[in-house]
Amino acid sequence: MPKVTPDHKEQRKQTILDAAQSVFLGKGYQLATVDDIAARSGLSVGALYRYFPTKSDIMLTLLERKLGRAPEILQRLTQDIAGAWPRLQRCIEIFVHALHVRHPSTGRFLIVAWGEAIQDNTVRKGLQGRYAELVDYLASIIDEGIAAGEFLPGAESWVIASMLVGMADGITLYWSTGTPGMDLRAMRFTTLQMLRNYLTPLAIREE
């Protein structure tokens, strides 16, 4: 199909990315071969290399598309919610729900990406950047809460935000490797309660 619309090119790219994600989920990044991805996408290896310069680049593009718009989406979905705590709570719920329920494959994909980040500088930089944006956004909500007198003044927003995202990742890690008997709902509930206890102690909460 020569001289094809830009739309069509974008569709092809997405097809390849979908195939790549599915292969990465099944075998991890290193064990996934370019032949695998080509076969799954219904294209040839050569065609695939017309859209992406390297295998690593496929992974990076996937990361960007999966995580790049997360802060913006969270912002859009929670901008009408009044109060820092309800907004923070909603953000965590949306994020965790997305990783574990709505798009569980994305959750597992992120873990694969972390596995690769350990040995690949480019992937590591990509992941770090995307996560930093997320942490910054959560921290900004906490800061607002502190400024509004809703949260305990001493809370270090960046520390807490990092912990939250770290916890989400750690738990996704266990869960994605199929550790049996994990009650994700109970964990989310307990986390939120712990967090609320910490950020808004009784004195403030009862006002």
Next chain:
Amino acid sequence: MPKVTPDHKEQRKQTILDAAQSVFLGKGYQLATVDDIAARSGLSVGALYRYFPTKSDIMLTLLERKLGRAPEILQRLTQDIAGAWPRLQRCIEIFVHALHVRHPSTGRFLIVAWGEAIQDNTVRKGLQGRYAELVDYLASIIDEGIAAGEFLPGAESWVIASMLVGMADGITLYWSTGTPGMDLRAMRFTTLQMLRNYLTPLAIREE
């Protein structure tokens, strides 16, 4: 050196394991070659295969030696501490301190292992087993605290223990990939405070 003592054989094994860890830390598991490990250990590839049947087996043995005795060690180091909360707190401090300060290479190694666990069933099973033991042990402390009336009755010990270990891992993950500006001490402090607030609410704490 033929007809050598069992002691000497054990030493050789340990030499190889040390070399392997150092190579794994530098390049990750997949990118580390058997040649690398042989070179670092000062032995030949052939000699190495006299002590370990596969590369994967080296990783598994390393895992077992690093993590297998953790619950037992924690128990020994904290058995004299009275009260569930002080003991739990000490366990977390010891564990985190071990991962981040005393043996930071072990912390980073565990992350490499997780990366590999995602694509290798054997490694995954090994890691899951080792971590389950740890979670069980922490949960048992929490259960004791509940039984003694020291902790809130409703607390689900296994959920909390999983969260704690998951959090430790998630945070180690960020930290090990060199995410800048992370204040590990502040995180540990905040975590412990959150946990204490949750497990021993004011009503109980003020007794």
Next chain:
DNA sequence: TTAATTAAAGCGAGCGCTCACTCATTTTAC
């Protein structure tokens, strides 16, 4: 309307290389 032309899209065998693992040979401790 149809045929000829064109340029991009698609193909896949094959190249060059890496790597886990082997084995015939040599070295070593007793």
Next chain:
DNA sequence: GTAAAATGAGTGAGCGCTCGCTTTAATTAA
């Protein structure tokens, strides 16, 4: 002298990526 330990060149499978060729859809010419 001997049996175990150590050696390291070799093996063969597998992989990312290339490149010369074919196919196809849009464009142009008749």
